[in-house]
Amino acid sequence: EFALCPTFFNSQDIQYPGVAYGNKVEHVPENINALYEESRNCMSLQAFTASVMASRKLLMNIAVDKGAKEGLKFIEYVDYLDKNHYAPPNSQDWVNYIRNKGNEANHEINIMLEKDAEELINFIELLLKFIFEFQGKIKTK
Structure with a gap:
């Protein structure tokens, strides 16, 4: 019966x-x-630890897209974003928070909470807008 319903x-x-x-x-x-989108969709499945880990991985992927070499230590990707001004001013604490929460999800036996995943997605969304969306919109003007 539920097979015909898109949601229930x-x-x-x-x-x-x-x-x-x-x-x-x-x-x-x-x-x-x-x-x-994977990180966002993990939230819809209540897979909060997976969402946190995907958010952490996004920092690395963004850094590589912006010119960082592949194969660096994770902290080097974080530093790359900061030193090359891809992270908004005064956002270093947030970048470190994502790094620490991601490390906790990846290396410790802890389950991440919904609020952890929400906070990380909120910051990642801001970072993506800052780095990609605002630039893309102005280039299309």
């Missing part, structure tokens, strides 16, 4: 599949956008 709510009023968290961002390279 269970007895606790939880929607399946849930809604992807965050917003679409324009002018993002296809491979980076695919990973961003």
Whole structure:
């Protein structure tokens, strides 16, 4: 019976599949956008640890897209974004927060919470807008 429904709510009023968290961002390279959408879609499945790990990986992918060499240590990608002014002013704390939460999800036996994943997606969305969307919009003028 549920096979014909695109979505449904269970007895606790939880929607399946849930809604992807965050917003679409324009002018993002296809491979980076695919990973961003993966992180957002993980939220709809309540896969918060997977979302955090995808958000962490996005920092590396963005850095490589902007000229960092592949095969660096993760902290070197973070430093690349900062030193080359791809991260907005005063965002170093957020970049480090993503790095630390990603490390926690990847290297420790911790389950990430919904709020952890939401915070990371919020910042990644801002970063993608800052680096790609705003530039793309002005270039089309």
